[in-house]
Amino acid sequence: MHDLTIALDAMGGDFGPQVSVPAAQQALNLFPQLHIILVGNQAEIDPLIKHCQLSQHPRLRVIHASETVAMNDKPLLALRGLKDSSMRVALNLVKSGDAQACVSSGNTGALMALSKTILKVLPGIDRPALITALPNVQGGHTYLLDLGANISCDADTLFQFALMGSVLSEKVEGQAFPKIALLNVGEEETKGNDQVKRAAQLLSACSQINYTGFIEGHDLFSGKADVIVADGFVGNVTLKTCEGLAKLFKQQLISSINQNWFTRCVGFLLKPSLKPQLAHMNPDLYNGASLIGLRGIVIKSHGSAQSKAFLNAIKAAIKEIERQVPAQITDKLEAVLLERDS
Amino acid sequence: MHDLTIALDAMGGDFGPQVSVPAAQQALNLFPQLHIILVGNQAEIDPLIKHCQLSQHPRLRVIHASETVAMNDKPLLALRGLKDSSMRVALNLVKSGDAQACVSSGNTGALMALSKTILKVLPGIDRPALITALPNVQGGHTYLLDLGANISCDADTLFQFALMGSVLSEKVEGQAFPKIALLNVGEEETKGNDQVKRAAQLLSACSQINYTGFIEGHDLFSGKADVIVADGFVGNVTLKTCEGLAKLFKQQLISSINQNWFTRCVGFLLKPSLKPQLAHMNPDLYNGASLIGLRGIVIKSHGSAQSKAFLNAIKAAIKEIERQVPAQITDKLEAVLLERDS
Known part of the structure; x- marks a missing residue:
């Protein structure tokens, strides 16, 4: 396994960092090549990081985001209103190439709308x-x-x-x-x-x-x-x-x-x-539904997921990164189109 | 409970009269006011009736029907082709008032098509x-x-x-x-x-x-x-x-x-x-889904139903007869239309 980086929307779901931080800890222990970027409210995340003895972890980084998409927020609010949400910042890290995947337990509608807007769909999809x-x-x-x-x-x-x-x-x-x-x-x-x-x-x-x-x-x-x-x-x-x-x-x-x-x-x-x-x-x-068809990997964890379930969503992201799922979809689509044209 | 009559499509389902005849026997024992008309191939039904000691039963009648709708027949065949199917004859008994309900384990598509054609939908439905x-x-x-x-x-x-x-x-x-x-x-x-x-x-x-x-x-x-x-x-x-x-x-x-x-x-x-x-x-x-919205009571039993399950479909028919479901639907619809007009 090569080095890989996953951005976690640390604030999503019913439990926010209470779940995402312990899950990150377990994932870092399990996968020595994994780097994690926790995105969210630093003031809320820091005490949990300390509690999990992750403050000095060489493969963990925290990026502060001042806003959180609530579970019942309209997708339009997440899209137009919340410019510094943890979900948006995490997806932007995938877009910029700083992370290869994003995992979020947040609002499904908002995650779909933001993913589509920020990452865009694959050509032909x-x-x-x-x-x-x-x-x-x-x-x-x-x-x-x-x-x-x-x-x-x-x-x-x-x-x-x-x-x-x-x-x-x-x-x-x-x-x-x-x-x-x-x-x-x-x-x-x-x-x-x-x-x-x-x-x-x-x-x-x-x-x-x-x-x-x-x-x-x-x-x-x-x-x-x-x-x-x-x-x-x-x-x-x-x-x-x-x-x-x-x-x-x-x-x-x-x-x-x-x-x-x-x-x-x-x-x-x-x-x-x-x-x-x-x-x-x-x-x-x-746990860990994949939002498939995008120019990047996005995994939706269940809103009520506990850390063990959230860890499974991280594992799903790792698999998709390793197998280069978006590129494989593009290849398959090209093969289909070639067959249709011939 | 007043006297009531149910027509059974004796040939329907995976087991035909093997299931419908014993179910009829159980229903007749349970409900002293119940009359049953078994509709189907007399040659197949008679030995089973004898076996169940129902040959002389005062509340059981057999009406011969020369054809059977197969489980995989197209509804159109049942509608246009099979003019003497057990399903059709049983539904005609409801139409003529000789029975107050029909119960069948037969082909769902055919039962729906025949019921709609023979019994017609309720006014306003x-x-x-x-x-x-x-x-x-x-x-x-x-x-x-x-x-x-x-x-x-x-x-x-x-x-x-x-x-x-x-x-x-x-x-x-x-x-x-x-x-x-x-x-x-x-x-x-x-x-x-x-x-x-x-x-x-x-x-x-x-x-x-x-x-x-x-x-x-x-x-x-x-x-x-x-x-x-x-x-x-x-x-x-x-x-x-x-x-x-x-x-x-x-x-x-x-x-x-x-x-x-x-x-x-x-x-x-x-x-x-x-x-x-x-x-x-x-x-x-x-067991016993109701085909609701018709000018008559039709109960669909599961094709794989055994006699105990088929009996439950007969019980469902009895309840709908007693509670006069089709007339109640018409009353409710009238009340709704009155409210809309007022």
Whole structure:
């Protein structure tokens, strides 16, 4: 691993530097080539840095930013109003080349708007998308995009999402010629809305993409596809539904076990067997959605992420830097365009 | 309970009369006022009726239908080609008044197309919707619609779905002034696509409906809403995602418990505590989606339903007959139109 630098929006999320500073500490310990720039309110960050004994750390730098994008601020305010926000300053570090990636737990809408404005989209890509990995029953990961960056999408946009997802799965997950599917209400060709049907035609005609057809909601975790493409409305509702249901099951299981002293004892005995099975489903492992399609790497950590989850978002950024994801997307797009022209 | 008659499409689903006949037997035993008409291939039904000792049952009748809509038949074939299908004959019994409801496990697309053509939509309703009840953490039920009858929906259609869902929740669940929400990518007014935003305005302006705002995927099971409205694409993907994830959790739990003899013993001890907790989530309990908005009652049972689940679909039909759901929808719609005109 070469030296690499990541800018952290230290103020984002529900916990700000309380989470980002300990996560930075863990990341610096884990990756000897990693340099971190913490961007945010110096007065808030400094005591935490001292507490984590990072004040003299040779690979950590703090850059002061006087403003913070609040979780409920409108994207327009972040864009036009807050000229010295920690999010903006962190993204500017990526633009200038001082950092190779930005990680933020902040306001998603603001992060998308600022990223698009500051970093710009890759040539040939119309709109960036938000993408994340989900566990599947085959023990691997399935990428789902878009998670809400684009509420309505035409067929060309869905095609570009498929292409970007394919690159991420291949380069980050090491999945050879990843299987791409479109999320739909049925598997038959006649099913779905016009955008999805037209995107299916575009994907079927492209030899650079291993398009496998439509996939339904119940196959999200089956491993039938390595990348599942949907518009931002459907993708967002789908992901949040999964989060809600996973939480519900966990609650039901815990309340079954906590019913009385006997079930608590029995539950304790079952724990060593249950834990590894359920660990694969732990949402912290999947923290770090990538804002893909930009001329730079931006990772969105969950607003409620604790330091362990935030660390996973930093790890996602490191992987994307190492595998040069934006350049790979450009290469893939060029190959597709060459094929179309020939 | 007055006498009532339900027509069963005996041939539908993956198992046809193997499931519908035993379910009919259970329903006849449970409800002394219930009459059932089994519609389908007499040669296939008769041996099963004999086996269930129903041959002389005073409240059971068989009507022969020479054709069956296959699970993968196109709706157009069911509509134009199969003139004597069990599904069509069962729906015609509702149209003629010989039955008050039809229950089918058959091809969803065909059932929707035939129902719309034979029974017609209620006055003032543009399109029927598919609606089902989901469990929520408050121990109650939340209705979700549309589940796929209408892939794209404008704001007026979403408004009508909200109205129909409100009637079902009030009349069938006994929920006073049910809380209605629109499924969206965020709770803020500015979030979502044009249809959803416009539907929110229509619902906010209507005093007959207890509209509570947007709801996100993670709150599907929270009980924050009694009825959640989405277009058929989003509703279908959401429901199927839940089905897939529920199955995955069950598998993970079972495989944790089946790891070795020790965990199997411990799992056995935990079973009496786990079972009632998880019973509330059993999908069989929620079998029976209603095709709402028609001049008659049509219940869609899951294609893979076993007799216990099919029985629940029959129970759903009985409830809708008793509560006169179609007439109640018309009344509610009239009240809404009166308010708009005044």
